[in-house]
Amino acid sequence: MSDLLERLRGRGWRMTAQRRVVAEVLDGEHVHLTADEVHARAVDRLPEISRATVYNTLGEMVSLGEVIEVSTDHRAKRYDPNAHRPHHHLVCARCGAIRDVHPSGNPLADLPADERFGFTVSDVEVTYRGICPNCAATA
Amino acid sequence: MSDLLERLRGRGWRMTAQRRVVAEVLDGEHVHLTADEVHARAVDRLPEISRATVYNTLGEMVSLGEVIEVSTDHRAKRYDPNAHRPHHHLVCARCGAIRDVHPSGNPLADLPADERFGFTVSDVEVTYRGICPNCAATA
DNA sequence: GCTTGACTTGGACAAAGTCCATTGTAGGAT
DNA sequence: ATCCTACAATGGACTTTGTCCAAGTCAAGC
Incomplete structure (x- = not known):
């Protein structure tokens, strides 16, 4: 359960x-x-x-x-609670609605070595922002 | 100035x-x-x-x-204050130090249409997390 | 140098979160 | 089954971060 x-x-x-x-x-x-x-x-x-x-x-x-x-x-x-499937978030800038999303590609790989400043980079958090269909309709 | x-x-x-x-x-x-x-x-x-x-x-x-x-x-x-050069952030999980970073590629493009749920996506905020060289040394 | 509407002030208020001394209890030991 | 005890829960005070507002102040145009 x-x-x-x-x-x-x-x-x-x-x-x-x-x-x-x-x-x-x-x-x-x-x-x-x-x-x-x-x-x-x-x-x-x-x-x-x-x-x-x-x-x-x-x-x-x-x-x-x-x-x-x-x-x-x-x-x-x-x-x-969805910690075991890596995912990111898409947030409506107007009403705050949140959806889980799964971008293609791995954003971690997009950070070149010369932009890491000696850090051991282990994680990345991505938040997309926009307007949800609902809010767009009532705008 | x-x-x-x-x-x-x-x-x-x-x-x-x-x-x-x-x-x-x-x-x-x-x-x-x-x-x-x-x-x-x-x-x-x-x-x-x-x-x-x-x-x-x-x-x-x-x-x-x-x-x-x-x-x-x-x-x-x-x-x-660095609003006019798009960039993201790399944060030390231990001491909280923050660096501006410039990933290759455009994370916005990594969100496929079928993962947008009708949103008009206009912005993306990326936070990389890791351990900075300083903290790694004193660990 | 007046006037006026925009800006600032300080203090009260609110929301989100932490801390701690006290009380309660899960789960192993008997 | 009962007892022990270390771990967990409680609730209320406290802190941090941020917002609001009525009253006073001032930058900039005239």
Whole structure:
């Protein structure tokens, strides 16, 4: 059922009701929720869950590499459970809608050695911006 | 001297001491400062300048397209005066150092039509992450 | 050197996130 | 099955980052 939950269990995570709920919320809807949105949905299932726990749990999932943090709107971080298929994001500049996208080619390879300044480059995050069809229609 | 200042003047900006100072701070060091860092440096030259003014001024520069907003660390926004040469950023995951980089190829072209979902894609922001030589040495 | 509308100010407010002392509990040990 | 204990959760205070607004100030055209 919950792949995310399985993977976390397999890493020796102590399984608590709170962590289960957070994982289920994240894995359930494949949208990109903010921490507070995750908290709101978690409260529906487990009314006593605290905001701090949601923040902690999300942070741990990110550390474990099971969840990706994206900040598309330069405001609140959003959490993306789709960590195991590399992808990037396409964001509507007007309404903030986010889609996962899969560019052709590997952007990492586009950074020539003489532009790396001695860094060991391990990761690349790409955010495309534009106007979604919905917003274009109502413009 | 200050290209940024010249460009802003040319756009009919009302020139005040505060705006001049903000532009000079930004243009002076070609690093990527947060709004509060800009404010701190601005206060050195113009002690009465307020935080609100710095935020307003930076926001206007961004609207005019003379300055770019980057959020590399998922925390405070940083301001990049180098708006007229398209470039991306390489960030050290350990110390947060930021370098401007110029990848070969155009990442915009790497997003196939069938991955655009009807969006009008106009912009792309690329952040490379890795470890800088300095941090690698002290690891 | 007036006038006026744009700019600045400072302080209150808000949103997002962190910290910590206390309390609770999962899961191994007995 | 029960006990222990290290790890986890709680909630409330605190911090950081940013926004808003009413009142005062000033750049620039006349």
